[in-house]
Amino acid sequence: NAGVMQNPRHLVRRRGQEARLRCSPMKGHSHVYWYRQLPEEGLKFMVYLQKENIIDESGMPKERFSAEFPKEGPSILRIQQVVRGDSAAYFCASSPPGKHSGNTIYFGEGSWLTVV
């Protein structure tokens, strides 16, 4: 009974490079969320997706960040031209199909991005 799977767990990028973080939701789940946790700060919502659709990206930075959840394969969070301020833990979460508001969401173990 696999949980939410994220990879890579740790990623080091030089300034200006691209980072791609992948997330496979729990079996049977169709809602995917990405959150970011900066040092000494709480988890912040970034984006909510369903298959082939971005439902809410109100928490995404306007530039350099994008997310997708294709019909086949994992969800991808992409950060272009990374800067030091992007260094953080990025968590993916998923919830079952149906009305999502109020549903419990389950988190993966996170991807730790370090920009040098």
Place this chain on the structure above:
Amino acid sequence: EDQVTQSPEALRLQEGESSSLNCSYTVSGLRGLFWYRQDPGKGPEFLFTLYSAGEEKEKERLKATLTKKESFLHITAPKPEDSATYLCATSGGGADGLTFGKGTHLIIQP
């Protein structure tokens, strides 16, 4: 804007010393209040969901309660393995994402 405030920021207890963690929230149209446990270098682990004032849920040494303005996570006779950061989050106000507090860092000393 939804707000979640957790207190204390950090708490150190002796093994067996019971206590409570607080989560105060302001959200229009609460749809759910969630408690998670997070260990260093790990993702948040789900503990409880509460939906309405007066609701209580228990799991081993933990009990979560909910009022219209706050939630408490009561820990009874804690053990060192209960040491972790406990996170509170709300769903509501028309937002799709959860609003998290900054957490309470709990240390249980043997």
